[in-house]
Amino acid sequence: MALSIIATNVSAQDKSIKLTNPLLQKSNLQYEAPRFDIIKDEHFKPAFDYAIKEHDAELEKIANNPAKATFANTVLAIEISGEDLNRATLVFSNLTGSNTNPTLQAIDEEYAPIFSAHNDKLYLNSKIYARIKSLNLSQLKGEDKRLTQYYLQQFEIAGANLDDATKDKVKKINEELATLSTQYNNKLLIARKNATVYFDNEADLEGLSKDEISAAKVKATKEGKDGKFAVGIINTTQQPPLASMKNRASREKLFNASWFRAEKGDEGDTRAILEKLAKLRLAKAQLMGKKSFAEWKLQDQMAKTPAPAMDLLAKIAGPAAAKAKLEAQVIQELIDAQKGGFKLEPWDWDFYAEQVRKAKYDLEESEVKPYFEVTSVLENGVFFAAKQMYGITFKVRKDLPLYHPDVVAYEVFDKDGKSIAIYYLDFYTRDNKNGGAWMSNYVNQSHYLKQKPVIVNVFNFAKPVNGNPSLISFDDVTTMFHEFGHTLHGLFANQNYVTLSGTSVPRDYVEFPSQINEHAALDPMILKNYAIHYKTKQVIPQSLMDKIKKAESFNTGYSVTELLAAATLDMAWHSVEHEADFKPTLEFEKEALTKYGLLVKEVPTRYHTPYFAHIWGGGYSAGYYAYTWSKTLDYNVYDWFKAHGGMTRANCDRFRKYILSVGNSVDLNKAFVTMVGHEMKIEPYLENAGLKTGNTK
Numbered sequence: 001m002a003l004s005i006i007a008t009n010v011s012a013q014d015k016s017i018k019l020t021n022p023l024l025q026k027s028n029l030q031y032e033a034p035r036f037d038i039i040k041d042e043h044f045k046p047a048f049d050y051a052i053k054e055h056d057a058e059l060e061k062i063a064n065n066p067a068k069a070t071f072a073n074t075v076l077a078i079e080i081s082g083e084d085l086n087r088a089t090l091v092f093s094n095l096t097g098s099n100t101n102p103t104l105q106a107i108d109e110e111y112a113p114i115f116s117a118h119n120d121k122l123y124l125n126s127k128i129y130a131r132i133k134s135l136n137l138s139q140l141k142g143e144d145k146r147l148t149q150y151y152l153q154q155f156e157i158a159g160a161n162l163d164d165a166t167k168d169k170v171k172k173i174n175e176e177l178a179t180l181s182t183q184y185n186n187k188l189l190i191a192r193k194n195a196t197v198y199f200d201n202e203a204d205l206e207g208l209s210k211d212e213i214s215a216a217k218v219k220a221t222k223e224g225k226d227g228k229f230a231v232g233i234i235n236t237t238q239q240p241p242l243a244s245m246k247n248r249a250s251r252e253k254l255f256n257a258s259w260f261r262a263e264k265g266d267e268g269d270t271r272a273i274l275e276k277l278a279k280l281r282l283a284k285a286q287l288m289g290k291k292s293f294a295e296w297k298l299q300d301q302m303a304k305t306p307a308p309a310m311d312l313l314a315k316i317a318g319p320a321a322a323k324a325k326l327e328a329q330v331i332q333e334l335i336d337a338q339k340g341g342f343k344l345e346p347w348d349w350d351f352y353a354e355q356v357r358k359a360k361y362d363l364e365e366s367e368v369k370p371y372f373e374v375t376s377v378l379e380n381g382v383f384f385a386a387k388q389m390y391g392i393t394f395k396v397r398k399d400l401p402l403y404h405p406d407v408v409a410y411e412v413f414d415k416d417g418k419s420i421a422i423y424y425l426d427f428y429t430r431d432n433k434n435g436g437a438w439m440s441n442y443v444n445q446s447h448y449l450k451q452k453p454v455i456v457n458v459f460n461f462a463k464p465v466n467g468n469p470s471l472i473s474f475d476d477v478t479t480m481f482h483e484f485g486h487t488l489h490g491l492f493a494n495q496n497y498v499t500l501s502g503t504s505v506p507r508d509y510v511e512f513p514s515q516i517n518e519h520a521a522l523d524p525m526i527l528k529n530y531a532i533h534y535k536t537k538q539v540i541p542q543s544l545m546d547k548i549k550k551a552e553s554f555n556t557g558y559s560v561t562e563l564l565a566a567a568t569l570d571m572a573w574h575s576v577e578h579e580a581d582f583k584p585t586l587e588f589e590k591e592a593l594t595k596y597g598l599l600v601k602e603v604p605t606r607y608h609t610p611y612f613a614h615i616w617g618g619g620y621s622a623g624y625y626a627y628t629w630s631k632t633l634d635y636n637v638y639d640w641f642k643a644h645g646g647m648t649r650a651n652c653d654r655f656r657k658y659i660l661s662v663g664n665s666v667d668l669n670k671a672f673v674t675m676v677g678h679e680m681k682i683e684p685y686l687e688n689a690g691l692k693t694g695n696t697k
Contacts, residue, residue, distance in 0.1 A: 017047075023047035034401075034442050045111075048111055051084040054084055062078060062081070071135060074128070075144070078151060092108075109179065119174070123160060124159055124160055146500060157288075169287055183273055188613055194261070194266070196232050196257075199228060200229075202229065206247055214468070215462055232429065234429075234460060237608055238346070242351060274610065275582065279579055293622055302506050303508055306575055309508070316560065316686070323556065323557025323690070327557045328602045361550050365473055371532060375470075380532065385521075385523070392414055392420075423491075424442075424454075424456040424457070425457050427461050439503070444502065445502055455490045459480070477521055488514075492661045494662070504663060505668060509626075509633070513659055515630055556690050564628065565593055566606040567627065568596045570614075571622065585610060589608070637676055638684070
């Protein structure tokens with residue numbers, strides 16, 4: 001009798017949670033945009049507990065269905081299960097990245113292993129795997145067949161075909177990996193915050209603009225350091241102010257704060273955690289019958305195995321490092337000509353490279369920045385380009401609730417005027433926001449579920465102070481176009497199923513569509529429309545446009561080398577085949593970069609191992625090469641655009657048809673070949689990046 005009463009009470013409690021928790025109900029806002037106005041931190045844990053239990057029941061029903069397996073009662077049933085859990089975790093993961101707090105961080109750490117174990121309940125389920133495997137693929141077509149193949153591969157990659165004892169070991173490792181990754185991210189957030197550099201005098205910041213110095217003073221005051229000047233750290237090795245700072249000691253101080261941020265032996269030191277992650281990943285891969293984690297991870301990628309990925313990196317590394325050394329010589333000559341009396345160091349590179357660019361192209365960052373006010377770049381650049389290329393338009397939506405006052409919401413309309421999406425934009429840096437820039441979905445597109453995309457782009461630009469504008473560099477402009485390229489990939493999604501929709505493609509393919517959109521930033525018609533001086537309101541002069549274009553491949557030896565160094569580091573950590581070959585973090589990094597000729601003293605890796613968040617706390621483990629692979633695809637397609645009249649509406653419609661709108665619903669290698677007429681070649685990369693032998697760009 002007592003058990004019956006308990007069961008009834010639990011059921012009533014669950015019913016109450018379901019009816020009162022906004023994460024467990026479809027939002028009544030347009031396209032199910034999240035109800036940020038009523039979602040509270042305290043809603044997440046009960047929502048997760050309820051939704052996991054609900055999903056468990058759904059999976060149990062699929063696994064034990066007495067009827068013969070069909071696409072509908074097995075694959076489709078998996079696909080549409082876990083609706084409440086998907087909704088809650090999408091909101092949670094976005095908030096922990098862009099607007100976290102100690103409560104959310106604690107929940108993240110608590111539930112990481114729980115979510116991992118729950119994921120294993122699906123992908124290590126022998127009964128469900130057997131049902132999928134029993135389906136006759138020849139009787140399926142289109143997305144139904146593609147989805148079935150996808151799930152079959154994911155089950156096998158996860159280890160569904162392993163014996164029970166091995167599965168138990170894999171499950172335990174997965175939980176530990178999830179916990180460690182979350183701990184890593186939390187430590188890195190502490191490290192980044194603690195790495196803020198405080199300067200005593202305004203003279204220490206000589207070279208920065210008045211607005212930048214004012215912002216530094218305001219930041220210091222907010223942090224209880226009245227009278228000082230605070231410069232925060234972004235997630236990359238090099239820091240933007242280094243290009244302008246005249247005081248060499250200040251540059252060194254800022255660079256070192258960045259480089260050593262996560263290896264101080266304090267609460268923000270990540271080394272012990274990442275070393276555990278690397279060893280556990282190897283152990284997991286070997287339980288799966290693979291030699292290394294990279295071999296296991298790349299099975300469903302474009303590269304398929306580590307060898308093609310490393311081969312691509314190696315073929316570009318030589319020319320890139322050689323060019324970087326030539327660039328270093330030019331910078332050293334400038335330092336010597338100015339009687340500097342010192343050898344070039346990493347903290348000097350951006351400052352003197354800027355002077356070389358000025359001398360070579362008569363172009364200074366300070367001359368360019370006033371034309372790149374962040375809102376103008378967005379509305380008159382990114383949005384204008386999207387309208388010219390694809391016909392889409394945007395309308396500010398002030399009626400939608402937001403998760404932070406800095407966020408702006410837009411409704412997106414297609415070329416025929418039909419509404420297709422809700423789009424959020426979060427521009428400015430905060431201490432409780434992860435570094436970098438990204439795109440993600442709050443709601444994924446699906447015809448079957450009658451869902452339209454709800455997308456967010458997040459950046460880390462400096463917030464304007466005292467009524468001043470937020471002026472950004474051309475690199476930042478490129479980042480905006482890049483991230484919006486991901487948004488286009490999500491906006492134009494045209495799939496039945498979420499799993500195959502939009503940006504749900506292999507990691508070494510997903511950056512390719514966004515990189516294509518970067519080229520729009522320098523299209524003359526588009527550039528003239530957004531590059532407007534914030535004071536004079538004058539359009540950027542043709543002479544300055546020409547300088548920017550000529551300087552586009554400037555410093556590519558450096559930029560490609562730092563990127564390849566990071567990609568190679570990632571692959572080195574994840575290609576280890578024997579645990580004994582792992583060494584302490586800093587020693588391992590030095591040996592790996594030396595082995596591949598990428599330990600160039602003046603060119604530090606874009607991400608030093610201790611703060612390489614992409615691979616230790618994100619989804620890029622054994623996948624950072626993807627940027628280079630995708631860039632190679634990008635340059636191949638960009639050459640096609642140039643050969644066919646440029647980024648015209650007709651050409652962009654073709655790109656939308658074959659690339660942006662297909663998600664992962666087709667063979668992507670075939671889609672690429674259909675677009676350009678040939679397999680991927682390395683020559684376009686070397687040519688466009690100015691790395692080809694004899695190329696003097």
